[in-house]
Amino acid sequence: MGSSRISYSQLLETNNLIQANADETYWLCVTRTVQESKLFPVPAYMMLSYMMAYYRYPSLLRKIEQSLSAEEIGDRARNAGIKIQNPSMGWALPGFYLLGREWLISLGLIRPQDALEDLVYLMDFWKRFQLSWHRNNGHITNKEFGHRGQFLPERTVQVFHADMYDCKQGDDLHEAAQAFMAAASQYGFLISCESRISLHNSGPYKIAEDREMIVRDFMDLSESDFPWLDGVAADVPYNNITVTMAVKDCHFYLVDDWGSFESKPEFTADKLVGVGLYTSDTLSDGYVPVAMGSREELTACFKNLTEKVKDATNKLWRRLAGWSRDQMIDAGAITYFSIVKDLAHVAGVYDVDDWMMVDERAERFRPLFNDEYSRDALVGLCIGTHTSHRLSEYTMMQHSNGPQRLYSLIPYSVLQGDSYTTSCGPVYPGTSHLPAKVDRYNTTRGIIGLEEYNRLAREVRPPALDPKYRHLCETWVKYHAGEPLADELYKIEQANSRLLRGKGSGLRRADVEKLRNVR
Amino acid sequence: MAKLLVDNDKYAEPNTSVVVDAYHAAIHDLIRRKLDDVGGDWASFVFDKSYDLVTAAEFAAIEKRLLATGHRFDWSAMISVRERPEAYKPATGLGEDIKTFSFEHPDAVVAPADENGREQRGIGDNVVKLSTNLVGIARYIRSSDRVLDLLTSGVPADTVAVIDDSGGTLTAPILEQFKGVICAGGTVRSHLGILTREYGIPCLMNAKISGIREGDRVEIESTAAAKTAEAYQTGVEMTARIWRLAK
Numbered sequence: 081m082g083s084s085r086i087s088y089s090q091l092l093e094t095n096n097l098i099q100a101n102a103d104e105t106y107w108l109c110v111t112r113t114v115q116e117s118k119l120f121p122v123p124a125y126m127m128l129s130y131m132m133a134y135y136r137y138p139s140l141l142r143k144i145e146q147s148l149s150a151e152e153i154g155d156r157a158r159n160a161g162i163k164i165q166n167p168s169m170g171w172a173l174p175g176f177y178l179l180g181r182e183w184l185i186s187l188g189l190i191r192p193q194d195a196l197e198d199l200v201y202l203m204d205f206w207k208r209f210q211l212s213w214h215r216n217n218g219h220i221t222n223k224e225f226g227h228r229g230q231f232l233p234e235r236t237v238q239v240f241h242a243d244m245y246d247c248k249q250g251d252d253l254h255e256a257a258q259a260f261m262a263a264a265s266q267y268g269f270l271i272s273c274e275s276r277i278s279l280h281n282s283g284p285y286k287i288a289e290d291r292e293m294i295v296r297d298f299m300d301l302s303e304s305d306f307p308w309l310d311g312v313a314a315d316v317p318y319n320n321i322t323v324t325m326a327v328k329d330c331h332f333y334l335v336d337d338w339g340s341f342e343s344k345p346e347f348t349a350d351k352l353v354g355v356g357l358y359t360s361d362t363l364s365d366g367y368v369p370v371a372m373g374s375r376e377e378l379t380a381c382f383k384n385l386t387e388k389v390k391d392a393t394n395k396l397w398r399r400l401a402g403w404s405r406d407q408m409i410d411a412g413a414i415t416y417f418s419i420v421k422d423l424a425h426v427a428g429v430y431d432v433d434d435w436m437m438v439d440e441r442a443e444r445f446r447p448l449f450n451d452e453y454s455r456d457a458l459v460g461l462c463i464g465t466h467t468s469h470r471l472s473e474y475t476m477m478q479h480s481n482g483p484q485r486l487y488s489l490i491p492y493s494v495l496q497g498d499s500y501t502t503s504c505g506p507v508y509p510g511t512s513h514l515p516a517k518v519d520r521y522n523t524t525r526g527i528i529g530l531e532e533y534n535r536l537a538r539e540v541r542p543p544a545l546d547p548k549y550r551h552l553c554e555t556w557v558k559y560h561a562g563e564p565l566a567d568e569l570y571k572i573e574q575a576n577s578r579l580l581r582g583k584g585s586g587l588r589r590a591d592v593e594k595l596r597n598v599r
Numbered sequence: 600m601a602k603l604l605v606d607n608d609k610y611a612e613p614n615t616s617v618v619v620d621a622y623h624a625a626i627h628d629l630i631r632r633k634l635d636d637v638g639g640d641w642a643s644f645v646f647d648k649s650y651d652l653v654t655a656a657e658f659a660a661i662e663k664r665l666l667a668t669g670h671r672f673d674w675s676a677m678i679s680v681r682e683r684p685e686a687y688k689p690a691t692g693l694g695e696d697i698k699t700f701s702f703e704h705p706d707a708v709v710a711p712a713d714e715n716g717r718e719q720r721g722i723g724d725n726v727v728k729l730s731t732n733l734v735g736i737a738r739y740i741r742s743s744d745r746v747l748d749l750l751t752s753g754v755p756a757d758t759v760a761v762i763d764d765s766g767g768t769l770t771a772p773i774l775e776q777f778k779g780v781i782c783a784g785g786t787v788r789s790h791l792g793i794l795t796r797e798y799g800i801p802c803l804m805n806a807k808i809s810g811i812r813e814g815d816r817v818e819i820e821s822t823a824a825a826k827t828a829e830a831y832q833t834g835v836e837m838t839a840r841i842w843r844l845a846k
Contacts, residue, residue, distance in 0.1 A: 111832055112788060116784055119766065120766070121676040122675070122676070123675065124676075186605070188603040188605040188627045189626075189630060191641075191645075258799075265793065265794060265797050266774065266794050269768055274768045276790070340788075346827075349799060393771055397750075397771050397772045401746075404682070444650075445655075446655060447658040447659035447662055450672045451672055451673060452618050452673040456619045460614060460616065466614060466619070471610055472609075472610060473610075499642070501642060501645055505647075
């Protein structure tokens with residue numbers, strides 16, 4: 081049993097974070113989509129993944145923080161389109177852990193006060209990461225921001241805005257970009273075993289009175305962490321691809337913590353009026369332009385990427401169609417559980433055994449995960465129908481008005497002697513029905529082995545995050561634009577820009593637009 | 600016998616799922632017994648001894664007892680019923696019986712043939728409003744075997760895929776070749792809805808249809824308004840029609 085090392089204020093804050101996640105989880109689950117698949121046993125692998133998250137996340141996060149703090153990784157999250165954004169960090173990190181915890185509570189296997197230090201630590205890690213990642217907007221989540229996902233600094237947005245190529249429905253670039261985004265979305269669902277985990281949208285950023293920009297990230301596309309992409313994805317040249325997308329006469333009124341968007345009027349292809357293309361990863365210095373030298377080069381690149389992605393889709397689909405149910409469950413559960421694995425890549429402490437294996441404590445539950453129980457248990461977790469969710473009849477939950485709470489709060493009675501336990505323990509050995517991962521990782525530094533990947537990651541410090549610049553935030557820029565230090569900061573971001581290279585910190589949005597029109 | 604915290608739950612109510620209730624009651628019983636075995640000491644049980652005492656074999660035994668009552672599970676993924684047909688309800692409309700198979704939704708809105716010979720056989724949620732309706736040939740796509748066949752032989756022209764999988768993976772290698780899609784599940788924001796919108800393929804989701812068989816000529820009302828998020832949230836009906844056409 082634990083001694084009273086947790087303070088009242090820690091419990092108050094942790095319970096607040098738990099409740100905020102509970103409210104948003106219900107809303108996301110009810111309003112966003114109905115997840116199902118005839119190919120993958122989705123609810124079964126989701127249930128397994130929550131167990132994996134519950135038993136391993138606290139230990140793995142502590143391991144990561146021995147190398148790099150949550151706040152420092154949060155700063156990096158503004159600098160690359162990788163899986164330390166949404167839905168990974170905004171929702172899944174606390175969500176998967178808390179869903180696993182709630183299911184175990186409903187089974188009677190744990191109590192709300194068990195693994196208390198794990199829980200307090202995990203929610204604190206999440207809070208520090210989120211506040212750091214979102215520091216330019218001052219919110220903890222997109223939800224708190226009214227479902228808006230603006231976190232990039234002006235200097236990054238200006239480069240995206242300036243270098244984007246105009247397009248309109250029917251022209252070559254428009255068709256090529258649209259075809260790529262369709263093929264990459266489909267490939268993303270397949271890579272991720274029917275989940276949207278490979279896709280992330282952020283923004284919108286207002287680039288003109290009648291135009292907004294959405295930043296779309298397609299992640300983990302090539303040979304990298306997932307064993308099932310070994311071989312079949314060898315020809316996909318970039319592991320992470322970011323498409324900047326300008327849209328006219330269409331307002332993105334909702335960008336949620338799952339990384340999906342909604343707009344008014346509805347976004348359709350004819351509203352797409354500008355695109356850009358980038359790649360990035362843990363080892364890159366921010367977003368690296370891809371084929372952005374000319375409109376023709378970009379068009380050809382989109383077409384080439386589409387073919388590569390379609391080829392990989394066909395090869396991967398044939399591979400998956402021959403899998404056993406256990407292999408499908410492993411791949412799906414690993415995809416879900418490892419949604420925050422890039423935290424370990426950034427910290428340079430990634431280990432295949434940590435992230436690509438099913439912890440033996442979670443593995444115990446596999447016999448329970450037939451399709452029917454998994455479906456009903458999962459729905460119950462998402463809408464609050466398990467016994468642990470029930471509250472006094474006087475209570476009205478946010479959104480549903482029912483007497484429920486999606487995630488159990490920690491009882492304050494632990495502060496006056498009620499028993500609790502501190503941790504579920506370290507990482508236990510794992511198993512997998514999938515082939516072993518080949519030691520080949522496609523990065524912006526070339527195809528390398530994991531040892532080198534980790535070594536390089538530990539050495540990397542993006543220039544804009546050098547201590548000299550790290551805390552030169554948007555508020556500072558507001559009052560120091562045009563000064564040498566501000567220009568230095570902006571020029572780092574502009575180094576690879578076609579139109580803004582060397583322009584410095586003084587440009588306003590209209591100035592960028594003028595530069596675009598000079599071409 | 601040992602008492603669990605959940606045994607004192609003031610607000611406990613039965614789960615809406617009978618299967619969940621059956622499983623959870625059995626698991627609670629299992630944990631009480633195992634806790635008894637270690638003398639009721641929760642601190643040493645919860646994250647230590649329980650790892651060895653609450654095992655996969657115990658969970659498998661719970662499932663075995665449920666199946667012994669005659670219960671057979673609903674299936675959602677084909678692989679589940681394919682690997683363990685004895686544990687799941689039988690799957691229909693996946694093989695040779697496709698010729699006589701049809702989705703039969705109890706809430707399908709049907710109407711006699713109109714002056715143009717169009718017989719309404721259902722409704723669905725339109726993903727994107729287009730300028731014209733879509734006409735094509737209905738073909739059920741419900742299994743990876745069927746997808747593999749079509750991947751090998753090519754998707755016939757004018758195929759309107761009739762699917763009950765709102766996901767984006769089953770039909771991944773051939774989706775782009777469909778002329779239209781009628782999906783008996785999901786919402787316009789399901790993965791299949793997202794992908795058909797990206798590809799510009801007319802699609803109705805959450806379709807409630809009856810009497811549409813393999814090879815029927817069908818028309819879908821792609822000119823209907825696209826169903827909005829607000830409509831889903833407020834429960835407002837915004838549907839497009841599906842007709843079977845004279846052959």
